[in-house]
Amino acid sequence: MSFDTDFDPSLEPDADCEDVSDIDPLEEPSACAYTDYTSGGEAPDEVPATGEGAEGVEADVWDALYGVEDPEMPVSVVDLGLIYGVDVTERVDREAPEEPHGGGDSEARSASDRSSGRRPREETAGVHAEVVMTLTYTGCPARDMLTGEIEDAVASVEGVESVDLRLVWSPEWSIELVTEAGKDDLREFGLSV
Incomplete structure (x- = not known):
């Protein structure tokens, strides 16, 4: 669930x-x-996800996620095991920019576009990123702040046009999800893990 x-x-x-x-x-x-x-x-198969093997824009999204730290500890949300997955998909939207009658290259326009005075539809490519994550517990007081920071970080990646963040509670977060780098950071912070 x-x-x-x-x-x-x-x-x-x-x-x-x-x-x-x-x-x-x-x-x-x-x-x-x-x-x-x-x-x-479905619950993610392999958690925590770390972005290992990611390429292109997906690798850039992972880099942005590594830059977001837990607000209470100087540890990346990825190394804390909060990120369960990232899905980056190419998308193409067809938009018809409005232009006054008679504008644009008439030979490139379809008959319906010419009769309506519209320019031909232009394709704009972009990337949609979905981040699946959890929190250390359901009552996390930093929930809105942290999810907002993650959405902003991913949205700032060049080429990303839209972001969805899906917060899940299964599988439940535990200390076993923290990466070795995260455990080192927690020890540096003074915690015994």
């Missing part, structure tokens, strides 16, 4: 979600609006 960060407006928060002190721990759990409990998707 995975959990997505997209908000589902059809999910009605239970009244218990408004004030934590009113929640009876013996009652049946209820959904809260701040977490989307949508099931679906």
Whole structure:
């Protein structure tokens, strides 16, 4: 089961979600609006992902992810084992730029484009990047800040036109997901791992 960060407006928060002190721990759990409990998707096969063997724009995305550090420790989110995967896909959008009647090269236009006064459709290529990640625990107070930093870092990669970040909770994060470089950084920071 995975959990997505997209908000589902059809999910009605239970009244218990408004004030934590009113929640009876013996009652049946209820959904809260701040977490989307949508099931679906498969758990990544090999975690943590490190970008080893990535090429081109995908390698640049991984480099950008290595540059994002956990806000509480000077360790990359990749080395902490928070990144479960990156999928980079080429996409081509066809856009028809608007131009006044009679503009452009008439021989290059189709009959329908000529009659409407539009320029021919232009193809613009770009890359869509999807990052699948987790957090050390579901109540992470830095959730919005960290996911925002990751989206911004990936969006800043040359050639990346769009970014989706999918936050999942399966498999659950554990210290075993930290890379050797991450464990070294944690030891340097003063933690015993």
